[in-house]
Amino acid sequence: MTDGALLRRVIDAIAPDPRIGALAAGAHRYVAERLDRDPAAGEVRAGLDTLAGDAAQADLAARLADVEDTPWFRHLCRWVAEGLYADPGQGGNRGGMVWDALGYRHGLPEGPDGPPWRTPPPAQRPPADEGWDAVVVGAGAGGIVAATEMAERGFRVLLVEKGRHLSYRDSGRRDHLRNHRNAVYGTNTGPPAERDRRVAADGDGAAALVRPHEAGYADNAPCVGAGTFLYGGLAWRFHPDDFRMASRYGVPEGSSLADWPVDYDTLEPWYGRIEQAVGIAGPRGALPHEPYRSTDLPLPPVPRYRSARVLDAGAAALGIETFTPPLAVNTRRRDGRAACIECGSCVGFPCPVDAKNGTQNTLLPKALATGNLTLCTETTAERVETDDTGRVTGVRLAWLDDGALHRRTVASGIVVLCAGAIETARLLLLSASSREPDGLGNGTDLVGRNLQGHTYPLAFGRFEEDVATSRGPGPSIATTAWVHGNPGIIGGAMLADDFVMPPVMFWDTALPDDLPRWGAPPHRFMAECYRKVAHLRGPVQEIPTPVCRVTLEHAYRDHLGRPVARLQGVVHPETQRTAAFVCERAKDWLRAAGAGDVWGSPQAPRLSAHQHQAGTCRFGTDPQSSVADPYGRVWDHENLFVADGSLHPTNGAFNPVLTIMALALRTADHIARRFDGGMRVRDA
DSSP states (O other), rough: OOHHHHHHHHHHHOOOSSSOOOOTTTTTHHHHHHHOOOTTHHHHHHHHHHHHGTTSSOOOHHHHHHHTTTTTHHHHHHHHHHHHOOOOGSOSSSHHHHHHHOOOOOOOOTOOOOOOOOOOOOOOOOOOOSEEEEEEEEEEEEHHHHHHHHHHTTOEHHHHHSSSSSSSTTTTTTTTTTTSSSSSOOOOOOTTTTTTOOEETTOOOOOOOOOOOOTSSOOOOOOGGGGGTTTOOOOOOOGGGGHHHHHHHHTTTTOOOOOSSSSEEEEHHHHHHHHIIIIOOOOOOOOOOOSOOOOOSOOOOOOOOOHHHHHHHHHHHHTTTOOOOSSSSSSBBBBBOOOOOOOSSSSOOOOTTSBBBOOHHHHHHHHHHOOOOEEEOOOOOEEEOOOOOOOOEEEEEEEETTTEEEEEEEEEEEEOOOHHHHHHHHHHHHOOOOSTTOOTOOTTTTTTSSOOBBBBBEEEEEEESOOOOOOOSOOOOOOTSSSSOTTTTTTEEEEOOOOOOHHHHHHTSSOOOOOOSSSSSHHHHHHHHHHTEEEEHHHBOOOOOTTTTEEEEEEETTTOOOOEEEEEEOOHHHHHHHHHHHHHHHHHHHHHOOEEEEEOOOOOOOOOOOTTTTTTBBOSSSSTTOOOOOSBBBBOOTTTTEEEGGGGGSSSSSSOHHHHHHHHHHHHHHHHHHEETTEOHHHH
């Protein structure tokens, strides 16, 4: 049994905070809970037992220095930090006293837990029906846009979502250790950790079975609204050259860099319609990277705080243009929903006052109001059914009720896949038939290939004065100076100040690499510098490669008995070179703004699909080099469409959600024009 007195002495040595102290903040109680239930508890207990003979030693710190590189001690140091800096509901950080000392504002006008409880709607199952004009798989950024447009055009639409219909109160609220920004022990949307897993393989082929919150899984928020329920809402139009990367830069060896079959002019009116429908806040007029725009953004920009003013002065010194970035956030009351209250927990969390504009709270209510749309939740699309000619006839659905498995095939004139780049590709592969034994649309072995995301270099700068605030959302200054036109570099990235980092995420992400993770120095850094550090980051334009891909792993099955997704590959070397370049530009900007110390680095090479997954069903003009046509129709399938990030040949130097929505709207408009009630092709 672990010696309680020794444990307290070790915890006190790990975090002798100059203002608070781990023991005063209750971190020891949090650690005790971890020792009762964490998988690493046995290892930590055994490590502590090795110190038992030294319990009377006056200088315990010297003994700890001997074990500081051991896994058990690193686990213990991490738990102590969680007990100090995570939300008080975890068992440490008594009464939020550590947050108060750091200056992290965590209260809300409605109180610490947000608005009153609203009972979430029960799971909605597919009704028995003779058939649908359209079945849309996935109620996220693309799926709700496509379903809404078709419903408003008179189509009878079944919208299928494998996740739940969540609200703020039933989605973990503000658990700082279980969210999509910092998923240490889980996420706030699902899927269940023991039910849905994937296989992640590195560049050398070594593979591991991973749970949804673990590195390598690439979770995409399975719930109504998907990522738009939790995102920070950066809502960018792509740069015109983002659509013609191969034409501008050539095709690097080992890559599959390609142009899009559409350009900025094609998407411009669809961008405008989505900005108005969803509600985007930002400056009036075209942003510097936009050649023109036909409509202004409907909401004024978010406010700027001290960090933005400091960074603006640094940008002026460098001669680069800055502006307030566009965000899908209510900066004033709109459509019966509140304006942003500037809380410090935005990205990765649902909004406590429903001021973030996702597809689930802007478009879905309008679709449901038509009477033409039926939403079906906690239901999985198992496979797309086709007849002998390859025409899609419907979708087989499955769900669990009280542990019992149910299945039903629903007939449909049109099927639109919007499950995200991983699950859309997986569903096509799972829908193999005698006519297409390798999966629907996969005659050229392209389904699942060219999986992308965004590599995110991140740079920090420490200033003498306070520059950070816990008032959200966070991003309030950006530049597109390094998106293109960088000598010797393919593409680039926009750079912006980032969302507010809650203290435990700051501990994980923002501490300088040369700072130890135990003893007084790191906790003194937290106390003195949490408000004095500014950070910049941006999504690097990735160079796609066919070896980054989704396949089926038959050795493991999900709860429905289907092979799980296997993700493999590592980003192209040119992506890493661009990331290193962008990271240095971010550091230059921080230095010019007056930062005394700067640090940060590009991410280590890996498959980056956990951020903005895209590319696995790229669209184009040639069936030999693409999966879908310029409207997202899968080649050789008259009535099967894709309307999510899977279509992207490249993923832009920006957050891609607005582009996903614009493409989905364009595809749904095309379907409505081409098909009569979804059941037959209109006469030419």
